[in-house]
Amino acid sequence: MRIKLLAFGIARDIIGGTEKDFNWTGEATVGGLKEALLKEFPAFVDLASLRIAVNEAYAEDETPISTSDEIVLIPPVSGG
């Protein structure tokens, strides 16, 4: 599967940009994407958390991903 990722905060630093095309061969779900990301970018393992937002909402590992979805990497938030 091939999608466009958006990334903020330290996730942007890790993948090397705000936007990035990303391919993986595993499951077309949030869980599958996470697994592939951790393999490609081992620095994610060191984060306190990594959540994935699909279409502007937090998604569970089981959530399916399609190419039209807006997929965003959400490292630990620190607003306020």
Add this chain to the structure above:
Amino acid sequence: MRIKLLAFGIARDIIGGTEKDFNWTGEATVGGLKEALLKEFPAFVDLASLRIAVNEAYAEDETPISTSDEIVLIPPVSGG
């Protein structure tokens, strides 16, 4: 004993003015004054509380009163 009383809020309404000279024959203490006030102005009995301030601080019943003290009747407060 004869002193000048100051009164605020409903206590002012009850004694009929902000300032009033007041005489009593009992103990020259806050407790003695309170007792005399309740006798003279029975409306005080209906209040949720009546505290006496001596020289700008709450005083206990045992606190002695002298003619040079500033004595203020403090009915239930309701600031804020």
Add this chain to the structure above:
Amino acid sequence: MKMEKEFKILAHPLQLEEIYQHTKSPSAGAVDIFVGTVRNQTKGKTVVRLEFESYKPMAIKEIELIAEEAGRRWPIEKIVVHHRVGTLQIGEIAVIIAVSTPHRRASFEACKYVIDTLKETVPIWKKEIFEDGEVWVAAHP
């Protein structure tokens, strides 16, 4: 570190922005500000206006005592309490309490402690004026 304090009983409208400016601190990450306002009703009855009066010198001293106790309980950097007296219309501000602390939890706890205790001990009195009468708040049980 010494806590900075400012306490006023005022007969004119309270100034939120000025109070914030006097409370903020470069070493504080949190400022909690409580604003008490005049409600248009009490227990379902329409309020026309309020009248506040204070025994001013003692009111300032009692607020000082509350702030000192708060300063022992929480790491307060600055604390400002302004209370209005006189006639207040619906929606006007009766009291503002502002507290700055390094972290947020203490700012909430200290601010709540100060307003809760102020309502119990500070010699300020409020009369509610209704269309058909008036009452000294809390006077009777």
Add this chain to the structure above:
Amino acid sequence: MKMEKEFKILAHPLQLEEIYQHTKSPSAGAVDIFVGTVRNQTKGKTVVRLEFESYKPMAIKEIELIAEEAGRRWPIEKIVVHHRVGTLQIGEIAVIIAVSTPHRRASFEACKYVIDTLKETVPIWKKEIFEDGEVWVAAHP
């Protein structure tokens, strides 16, 4: 009664007085306002400035979710949340949360709930800039 709401992510300085004016209500007797500011140090280390960024559309949606939950838990009349993004100097305001309720206790509880939850769920990130480096806050355990 419907809760009134206003949520903004802004690149310019936040306006306390404006936020208060949008939060007060003639039927509310209490407004609690939490102001989060940039501290000059963190864990004893001098901070030079902060940089905030947000995933704005989702940040607004997540603040909305928090406010809705707060509105289920407390009788909120109006709630306003403004969060700053971009570069902030020491002492500047990062976030203001203002909540009006009929009585004071709910205003404190709701305001604290909103800032506590905002810090956990809203996609906003803060980088602390020191003299000798920088760090994304909370990124690592």
